[in-house]
Amino acid sequence: MKKLLSLLLIIFTISVNSVLADELGKTYKQEEYPESSKVAPINEEENLTMHGKVQNSLDVTLDDCIKFALGNNPRIQAAIQDVFASDTRIKQAWSNWFPQITFQTGYSRIRQLQFGSMMNRHLAYDYYTLGQISLSEMLYDFGLTQNQVTIRKLENQQYKMTLTETINDVICEVKNAYYNVLYTKEQKKVAEQMVERYDLFYRQAKAFYNAGTKPKVDLTIAQVNLSNSKLNLIEAENAVEISMAKLNNAMGMPYMNKYNIQDVLKFNPCNVTLDGAVEIAKESRPDFKLADIKTETARQNVQLAKKAWVPQLTAEGSFEIGGKSFTDNHGYNFGAYLNFPVINGMLIKSGLNEAKALHSKEIANAMNTHNNIYLEIQNAYYALKEKKHQIPVAEINVKQAKENYDLSFGRYRVGVGDPVELKEAQVQLQNAELQYYNTLFEYNCARANLEKAIGKNIVENQISLDLDPEKLKAENKKLKEQQKLANEEDKKLRKQDKKQLK
Numbered sequence: 001m002k003k004l005l006s007l008l009l010i011i012f013t014i015s016v017n018s019v020l021a022d023e024l025g026k027t028y029k030q031e032e033y034p035e036s037s038k039v040a041p042i043n044e045e046e047n048l049t050m051h052g053k054v055q056n057s058l059d060v061t062l063d064d065c066i067k068f069a070l071g072n073n074p075r076i077q078a079a080i081q082d083v084f085a086s087d088t089r090i091k092q093a094w095s096n097w098f099p100q101i102t103f104q105t106g107y108s109r110i111r112q113l114q115f116g117s118m119m120n121r122h123l124a125y126d127y128y129t130l131g132q133i134s135l136s137e138m139l140y141d142f143g144l145t146q147n148q149v150t151i152r153k154l155e156n157q158q159y160k161m162t163l164t165e166t167i168n169d170v171i172c173e174v175k176n177a178y179y180n181v182l183y184t185k186e187q188k189k190v191a192e193q194m195v196e197r198y199d200l201f202y203r204q205a206k207a208f209y210n211a212g213t214k215p216k217v218d219l220t221i222a223q224v225n226l227s228n229s230k231l232n233l234i235e236a237e238n239a240v241e242i243s244m245a246k247l248n249n250a251m252g253m254p255y256m257n258k259y260n261i262q263d264v265l266k267f268n269p270c271n272v273t274l275d276g277a278v279e280i281a282k283e284s285r286p287d288f289k290l291a292d293i294k295t296e297t298a299r300q301n302v303q304l305a306k307k308a309w310v311p312q313l314t315a316e317g318s319f320e321i322g323g324k325s326f327t328d329n330h331g332y333n334f335g336a337y338l339n340f341p342v343i344n345g346m347l348i349k350s351g352l353n354e355a356k357a358l359h360s361k362e363i364a365n366a367m368n369t370h371n372n373i374y375l376e377i378q379n380a381y382y383a384l385k386e387k388k389h390q391i392p393v394a395e396i397n398v399k400q401a402k403e404n405y406d407l408s409f410g411r412y413r414v415g416v417g418d419p420v421e422l423k424e425a426q427v428q429l430q431n432a433e434l435q436y437y438n439t440l441f442e443y444n445c446a447r448a449n450l451e452k453a454i455g456k457n458i459v460e461n462q463i464s465l466d467l468d469p470e471k472l473k474a475e476n477k478k479l480k481e482q483q484k485l486a487n488e489e490d491k492k493l494r495k496q497d498k499k500q501l502k
Helices: 002-025 062-072 074-097 113-118 144-211 216-251 274-284 286-306 345-413 419-454 469-501
Strands: 058-060 100-111 124-140 259-261 312-323 329-339
Touching: 062 074, 062 144, 062 216, 074 144, 144 216, 144 259, 144 286, 144 345, 144 419, 216 419, 274 286, 274 345, 274 419, 286 345, 345 419
Parallel strands: 058 259
Antiparallel strands: 100 124, 124 312, 312 329
16 A cells, blocks of 8 residues: 555655646746847947838749859950950951051151262262052962961860860859758758757756756756857857858859848759769760860861971052152062962971970860779769768658657656756757758769769659660770870871972
């Protein structure tokens, strides 16, 4: 009978403590933990005010940020101007086929030394030129201008490829900055949730302490944890502001007004194969094509160096009015000329050898670029694959940590739990949530880096990727054969040059 009464008394005590904890936990002295705005440093310039129209914040998505970057990023603007300048160089090269017109007028006083010495008298006279118009037209230069125009066109293609590459870099930078904003916003949410959880911990510990069922050390631990969580929240809020500033800078709009990000950090499925990514890169990656264009430009420079000695057929004509007075007499002349440049055999040979060496260099650089692109695709692909497999594991960790926290808080709520155990559960839940969002952030960044590596946005169910070793071997064999053919062509060109010089 005594045991039964003792058991009933224990159950009644626990129930009363729980009710008291619920009631006492709802009220606490706010002066102990005031709002941060009430303890903020006093601004000495309180009288400063801002005047102007208040506008609603914009709702922005990733596509909007990319559009802003394409229109405002200074790197893209500079690359566009390079394309415009290169286009004018093509016209400058074509200008050799256009006629050249010159006009001259003037007055001169002439005293001839030789005739004056022979005749023992000074011969001096005035010569007037009312106007002299000359016209010259290049008729044929044996393909020299055509070579120059071809080189300028290839250079124009290089600048266009560079523009495309710059756009891809900026888009990738904007995506990474955008995902970083989403990640910091999730960090802020986790920090806010931790403040709420530590606040519940503090209220519960305060209720137990006021009821006399828990020592003050529990209340002190709860107070310290709540203060630290508020500091972490302040850091998380500041991290959001910094990430927004980085995004604005990536868009080329560092002074942009406040705006709202509509998206949340989430998993975007991406089924890509390594072999398919390489094939897409060959068609879409700008620097893959740029390496081939540079090689062709170097080959055209070899052809141009071979024509350093060719003459130029030109027609010229002029009409002149002048003499002892401005209208004393007139004259004209016209004709066609075959003008040969100054021929220096050593200079021509050395220039040709230099052009051939640069051509061989560009062939090697092209192969190196292709290899680096393949390595970049591999790194981005395997990083994406790793993060893709980590996401479900991180999600399970969050669920387990949440369950552990609920059990720990439930145990502490009924008076049988330990504050250290509850704090560890809260820290584990916080770390699990942060790790989950960090994995999502790194996955999306890896996806953006892979899209940059292949030079094309990945659309779901559009590409599928599997590593095919046999196809990769065939690709490497093809590259080696191209290098071998290029070397043989270079040897033939050198033999022909030796024969011509002999």
